[in-house]
Amino acid sequence: MSLSFKPIRPLLQTSANAGSRWFSYVGLGIGVLLLLCSIQMYVNIQQLLGENASQKDGFDYISISKTITNETMGQLEKNLFHEEEIKELASQPFIDGVSPLLANNFRFQVSGGSLVPFVSDFFVESLDEEFIDTVPPGFTWQEGQTDVPVIIASDFLEIYNVFAPGYGLPQISEATATNLGLLFICYYPDGSREMFRGRIVALSDRINSIIVPKNFLDWANQRYGHRQEVRASRLYIKTRDANNPAFLDYLAQKQYKVNKDKTKFGRVKTILQGVFSGLGIFGLLVVVLALLLFSFYLQLMIARSKDNLQLLLTIGYSPQWLSNRVTRQFIPTYVLVVLFALACTQIMQWAFHQFVMPGRSELSSWTHWVVVVVALLLIGLSLFTNYRLVRKLLYNLY
Amino acid sequence: MTIHLQQVLPEYFDASRMDSSEVWGKDLQFQKGEYIKIVAPSGSGKSSLVSFLYGIRKEYNGSIRYDDAVIKNLSAEQLAQYRKNHISIVFQDLRLFPEQTVRDNIELKRQLNPFHPPEKIDEMAERLGIAPKLSSRCRICSYGEQQRVAIIRALMQPFDFLLLDEPFSHLDEKNSQKAMELMLEESRLRNAAIIFADLERIDYFPFTRLFHL
Numbered sequence: 001m002s003l004s005f006k007p008i009r010p011l012l013q014t015s016a017n018a019g020s021r022w023f024s025y026v027g028l029g030i031g032v033l034l035l036l037c038s039i040q041m042y043v044n045i046q047q048l049l050g051e052n053a054s055q056k057d058g059f060d061y062i063s064i065s066k067t068i069t070n071e072t073m074g075q076l077e078k079n080l081f082h083e084e085e086i087k088e089l090a091s092q093p094f095i096d097g098v099s100p101l102l103a104n105n106f107r108f109q110v111s112g113g114s115l116v117p118f119v120s121d122f123f124v125e126s127l128d129e130e131f132i133d134t135v136p137p138g139f140t141w142q143e144g145q146t147d148v149p150v151i152i153a154s155d156f157l158e159i160y161n162v163f164a165p166g167y168g169l170p171q172i173s174e175a176t177a178t179n180l181g182l183l184f185i186c187y188y189p190d191g192s193r194e195m196f197r198g199r200i201v202a203l204s205d206r207i208n209s210i211i212v213p214k215n216f217l218d219w220a221n222q223r224y225g226h227r228q229e230v231r232a233s234r235l236y237i238k239t240r241d242a243n244n245p246a247f248l249d250y251l252a253q254k255q256y257k258v259n260k261d262k263t264k265f266g267r268v269k270t271i272l273q274g275v276f277s278g279l280g281i282f283g284l285l286v287v288v289l290a291l292l293l294f295s296f297y298l299q300l301m302i303a304r305s306k307d308n309l310q311l312l313l314t315i316g317y318s319p320q321w322l323s324n325r326v327t328r329q330f331i332p333t334y335v336l337v338v339l340f341a342l343a344c345t346q347i348m349q350w351a352f353h354q355f356v357m358p359g360r361s362e363l364s365s366w367t368h369w370v371v372v373v374v375a376l377l378l379i380g381l382s383l384f385t386n387y388r389l390v391r392k393l394l395y396n397l398y
Numbered sequence: 399m400t401i402h403l404q405q406v407l408p409e410y411f412d413a414s415r416m417d418s419s420e421v422w423g424k425d426l427q428f429q430k431g432e433y434i435k436i437v438a439p440s441g442s443g444k445s446s447l448v449s450f451l452y453g454i455r456k457e458y459n460g461s462i463r464y465d466d467a468v469i470k471n472l473s474a475e476q477l478a479q480y481r482k483n484h485i486s487i488v489f490q491d492l493r494l495f496p497e498q499t500v501r502d503n504i505e506l507k508r509q510l511n512p513f514h515p516p517e518k519i520d521e522m523a524e525r526l527g528i529a530p531k532l533s534s535r536c537r538i539c540s541y542g543e544q545q546r547v548a549i550i551r552a553l554m555q556p557f558d559f560l561l562l563d564e565p566f567s568h569l570d571e572k573n574s575q576k577a578m579e580l581m582l583e584e585s586r587l588r589n590a591a592i593i594f595a596d597l598e599r600i601d602y603f604p605f606t607r608l609f610h611l
Contacts, residue, residue, distance in 0.1 A: 003509055003510065004509055007498075007502055007505055007506050007509070010498070011495060308495060311495065313474070313478070314481075314493065315506070315507055315551075316481030316482040316507075316510050316511075316555070317478060317482075317510065318478040318479070319474045319478065320475055398474045
């Protein structure tokens with residue numbers, strides 16, 4: 001038959017200073033709630049802002065170029081990326097892939113055709129398909145084909161719609177733009193020209209350029225270009241986190257320019273995460289205070305039950321068994337308090353997803369598993385600290 | 399189990415005590431099955447000796463061992479094991495839980511390492527004449543009744559040694575005799591030794607060795 005704690009329970013004066021015990025329970029509840037909610041919000045921010053428009057498969061794709069200063073102005077050598085520089089970038093631990101944005105090295109013009117009658121010198125670029133967010137099915141080109149598919153930045157359409165009325169040109173919608181027949185005019189070094197029909201297959205929020213299939217640009221650069229070597233003025237970088245301080249420091253140190261828009265989410269994210277980290281630390285502080293208050297209660301209870309506990313030890317009760325059982329008395333309340341805080345966090349998360357951020361599929365209505373693990377750890381931590389304290393106090397009675 | 403005493407003398411006693419005492423400053427061994435009587439007037443250290451043997455006081459020079467284990471070096475956990483399995487005691491100051499009933503007091507010891515079933519409590523209480531008090535709180539029992547509660551409590555566990563520190567100080571001759579009979583029976587059942595410290599010799603304790611403290 002196992003040793004029963006039932007006849008021992010009345011020997012502990014648990015009613016002594018019950019006020020401080022209840023205060024500590026309430027404090028623990030509030031502290032745990034604050035901590036769990038902060039962690040959950042931290043995770044939410046990570047999910048909402050960590051995956052902004054530039055992300056694909058959990059990676060950030062951003063373009064960088066060299067900062068053109070008064071000293072380097074006009075020196076193409078210094079403003080283009082060399083092979084070694086690309087290799088060095090690719091070898092950095094925070095960079096998962098680099099692809100040069102290759103531009104045309106011949107004169108290139110775009111015309112809107114009969115619907116949008118304008119002609120302008122322009123540029124086209126090409127990029128490895130891996131770096132393009134969604135590659136449309138028609139984005140291919142074969143030699144001999146006069147149709148060239150193209151992906152343009154949606155910003156360009158916006159800019160066009162701003163200046164078009166001033167030139168008496170019609171403003172166009174996204175739907176129309178994708179059906180618009182463009183005319184690409186490629187010039188040989190001697191001034192003669194060839195024309196291609198441009199077909200917009202997609203608008204991109206990520207790529208701030210006009211992208212043509214890589215094989216078309218390679219072919220065109222060979223055919224119309226006046227330089228054999230093609231070097232990139234912009235690089236596309238694939239990274240786990242475009243807001244990684246080590247990554248940004250590296251770029252700053254190399255004087256590479258980054259699209260600020262891509263990192264602005266990072267700044268907001270950092271601030272919000274800072275706020276919630278602060279709240280989390282405050283919650284942790286409240287938890288510590290609550291545990292401290294409970295330790296006072298335990299000390300007082302043991303001091304008041306000292307004679308009885310001492311006599312139990314004298315007649316042969318093991319101090320370890322007693323510590324275990326005395327601590328176990330408070331397990332149900334502790335578990336209940338933390339579970340209550342966890343339930344409140346769950347309700348908060350559900351309400352946040354349903355009412356504050358409805359339709360955000362990257363968020364979940366359920367609390368993140370990390371929150372549950374932290375809640376369990378907190379139960380363990382509270383019980384462990386209580387056990388240690390009771391054990392120490394009981395051994396002192398010996 | 400054997401208890402060894404080696405040159406034991408309380409720190410607060412003068413060394414000259416060793417000359418007149420048959421225990422202090424001597425090398426002694428107590429074996430299972432022995433009945434040891436220790437007789438001494440008040441103030442000669444009977445309770446000190448019993449407390450040293452039980453391991454609740456350590457203010458002495460020399461050493462006391464349970465077999466090879468020096469009591470002073472035992473951890474709290476090890477001492478608890480000895481008290482639970484090998485050594486039982488009736489304190490002079492009884493040490494009962496005043497707010498608990500007589501039965502609860504005895505049960506608290508019994509459940510620790512049950513040598514007897516719970517019914518044995520009723521049987522022993524009946525024999526010692528405290529059965530009607532089983533449900534009463536200890537603090538309202540007379541000192542004589544409490545002494546019998548302490549005796550029954552000590553007999554609830556297995557033991558190799560039963561330490562008695564003036565266990566009959568508040569009992570009349572008849573009740574003392576009954577209690578002694580019970581303790582002898584229980585010791586025989588376990589082939590245990592009794593170390594009985596008292597002011598004077600009593601005829602109904604069949605000691606095998608007698609020491610003057």
